Amino acid sequence: MIKAEPRTILNFLHTYFDVVRDLFEFQSHDGLISKEAFDMIVKKHGQQNIVGKLKEYRIVRNIGSDYEMRDVYFKMMEFLLFEFKPLLPETIEKYKGAIAELYMKIRLGENHDRDILQERIKNISHQIREFVDLVERNAFRLLSETRDLKSNIERVEYRDKVHKASFWIEYYILPLNKILDVNHSESVTNKLMEVSEYANRKRLDFGDETIRTEFEKLYGQLIQTNQDLLRQSKILTNELLPLLERIRTESLILTGFIEFLRHPYRTQTPPLLKGSRTMAYSKDMLFKVKEFFEQFETQEAVYYEETDANFDKWIFDRELFLTQLNSELPVKDFFGWCSKMLLKDFSHIETEKFFAITGLLFDEALNVEFPKKDERTTIETLNARIDLPKIKIDNPVKI
Amino acid sequence: MVYPSHHKRIVEDLMGGKFILSNEDHYNSLKENDKFYQEFFKLSFDLDLILKPEFSYLLSKETQENFSRDVSIFVAILCYELDKDGQNFMEMLDYHEFNYEEIDRYFENSSFIDLIESNKALKDQDSRRTLINGMARRNIVHKSFEDRFVFTQAHRVFIEFAKELAMRKMAVSQPEESTGN
Numbered sequence: 410m411i412k413a414e415p416r417t418i419l420n421f422l423h424t425y426f427d428v429v430r431d432l433f434e435f436q437s438h439d440g441l442i443s444k445e446a447f448d449m450i451v452k453k454h455g456q457q458n459i460v461g462k463l464k465e466y467r468i469v470r471n472i473g474s475d476y477e478m479r480d481v482y483f484k485m486m487e488f489l490l491f492e493f494k495p496l497l498p499e500t501i502e503k504y505k506g507a508i509a510e511l512y513m514k515i516r517l518g519e520n521h522d523r524d525i526l527q528e529r530i531k532n533i534s535h536q537i538r539e540f541v542d543l544v545e546r547n548a549f550r551l552l553s554e555t556r557d558l559k560s561n562i563e564r565v566e567y568r569d570k571v572h573k574a575s576f577w578i579e580y581y582i583l584p585l586n587k588i589l590d591v592n593h594s595e596s597v598t599n600k601l602m603e604v605s606e607y608a609n610r611k612r613l614d615f616g617d618e619t620i621r622t623e624f625e626k627l628y629g630q631l632i633q634t635n636q637d638l639l640r641q642s643k644i645l646t647n648e649l650l651p652l653l654e655r656i657r658t659e660s661l662i663l664t665g666f667i668e669f670l671r672h673p674y675r676t677q678t679p680p681l682l683k684g685s686r687t688m689a690y691s692k693d694m695l696f697k698v699k700e701f702f703e704q705f706e707t708q709e710a711v712y713y714e715e716t717d718a719n720f721d722k723w724i725f726d727r728e729l730f731l732t733q734l735n736s737e738l739p740v741k742d743f744f745g746w747c748s749k750m751l752l753k754d755f756s757h758i759e760t761e762k763f764f765a766i767t768g769l770l771f772d773e774a775l776n777v778e779f780p781k782k783d784e785r786t787t788i789e790t791l792n793a794r795i796d797l798p799k800i801k802i803d804n805p806v807k808i
Numbered sequence: 809m810v811y812p813s814h815h816k817r818i819v820e821d822l823m824g825g826k827f828i829l830s831n832e833d834h835y836n837s838l839k840e841n842d843k844f845y846q847e848f849f850k851l852s853f854d855l856d857l858i859l860k861p862e863f864s865y866l867l868s869k870e871t872q873e874n875f876s877r878d879v880s881i882f883v884a885i886l887c888y889e890l891d892k893d894g895q896n897f898m899e900m901l902d903y904h905e906f907n908y909e910e911i912d913r914y915f916e917n918s919s920f921i922d923l924i925e926s927n928k929a930l931k932d933q934d935s936r937r938t939l940i941n942g943m944a945r946r947n948i949v950h951k952s953f954e955d956r957f958v959f960t961q962a963h964r965v966f967i968e969f970a971k972e973l974a975m976r977k978m979a980v981s982q983p984e985e986s987t988g989n
Binding site: 552562563564640643644647648655658660661662663664665666667668669670673674676678679680681682683693696700703 | 809811819822823825852853855865866867868873875876877879880881883884885887888891892897898917919920921923946965966967968969970971972973974975977978981
């Protein structure tokens with residue numbers, strides 16, 4: 410029985426985390442914390458006074474004169490630090506026996522005591538959870554080991570790499586693959602599929618509602634479990650089994666990337682410029698505005714080059730034609746007059762030129778009279794025949 | 809004062825965080841006026857201009873730049889997966905035209921799935937497209953079609969980063985050998 414409040418223990422762990430981590434790391438390496446090592450670690454951190462609390466909170470216990478971190482804390486530290494010890498697949502395979510036995514008892518005891526059936530379903534669910542957790546941790550550790558081999562930061566010889574890879578494959582990867590291989594009748598995954606199918610049926614047709622709900626929960630858990638295991642199985646097939654083939658090539662760049670991906674948020678990445686907008690009130694805004702306007706102050710020399718291209722240079726001289734028109738007033742047929750003027754200078758009339766002259770009609774000083782009868786005139790230009798009314802331009806009315 | 813040709817485009821691109829590539833018109837003007845621009849960016853904005861034979865860009869003082877981290881993770885995972893797939897990842901980055909479907913396949917089947925799913929810029933197909941568009945805006949990739957892209961020479965910044973990191977780590981793990989060399 411621990412007298413301290415749970416929150417007090419967590420606070421203790423938070424305060425003395427460095428000590429606990431060192432103890433954990435020592436035990437991970439040596440399996441036990443020798444008295445000398447224990448004393449050295451607490452002394453290193455200057456925390457000799459916490460030995461009593463470590464025992465009181467049941468974080469460590471005595472094994473003879475040495476120490477051992479209790480399993481629950483050891484596992485928590487493994488999880489927090491993501492430093493899992495690789496487990497031999499034999500350790501994982503024991504779950505097959507436990508799951509198979511519970512499954513058999515559930516099936517045989519369907520019609521017996523309701524409470525024990527409910528308890529067995531809860532237990533099988535617990536075993537499955539532990540099993541998946543162990544598989545995930547082992548796969549993670551194996552990935553980490555094999556990435557080390559691929560990265561080869563210590564630049565060990567190829568022969569040594571093959572030796573290490575063969576060891577991992579023979580004792581860890583192949584047996585784990587056997588456990589996860591759904592097509593293998595003896596695999597744990599295969600057994601889980603069987604349990605899943607059974608739970609699916611029972612969640613629908615079991616007589617007791619409470620048990621139906623338990624089966625429903627178990628089935629939901631198994632769907633997720635099968636997805637998780639499939640993912641781990643894929644990793645094994647794609648990444649761990651072809652390990653020997655994969656370590657044949659080596660690249661400094663890939664070593665860098667693997668090392669980076671180990672702690673992507675702790676490594677400084679290439680310093681690129683962050684594109685930003687300047688706010689109107691920022692202190693360097695004046696400089697930026699000046700710089701922006703300065704670029705328009707530079708006037709580049711503009712060169713005009715005459716070309717020999719043959720094009721019509723006729724430009725309508727409004728003043729000239731207006732004077733001419735005024736001198737000939739009154740004109741009975743304005744459009745006829747326009748055509749006559751053009752024919753003086755050119756052998757034919759171009760539509761554009763004709764319309765340019767007709768623009769005189771809008772001069773406000775002219776006294777324009779529209780015909781009372783339907784009198785019309787026809788002008789022929791190069792590409793059109795234009796039918797127009799005969800418009801009379803009279804002398805301006807004197808006021 | 810007369811500024812070098814393409815001045816506005818050079819400043820706008822570099823200040824927008826864009827890489828200027830050697831095959832672009834304004835790269836030559838930047839290269840010819842290297843000294844002027846080194847001084848210009850240093851004095852005006854306290855930024856360092858990096859001019860390489862294949863590209864040029866500005867260095868940020870800000871180390872907490874998420875975009876650089878996201879692209880580094882993207883390129884690192886892609887290289888790892890290409891290598892796992894038996895491809896020569898350097899050749900692929902130099903010449904291969906990637907399509908979104910291919911990228912999704914590599915990322916969805918990656919053993920780095922936990923890292924991918926926890927990164928906002930990589931977690932799903934849409935996020936990855938947004939990241940690739942961001943890379944296109946900065947000239948790290950060139951989008952040949954809506955769903956296809958090739959890496960530009962600017963990807964070498966990340967390759968150099970990986971090389972340097974590996975060298976640093978190796979120097980730490982083999983101090984005697986590296987000092988001996």
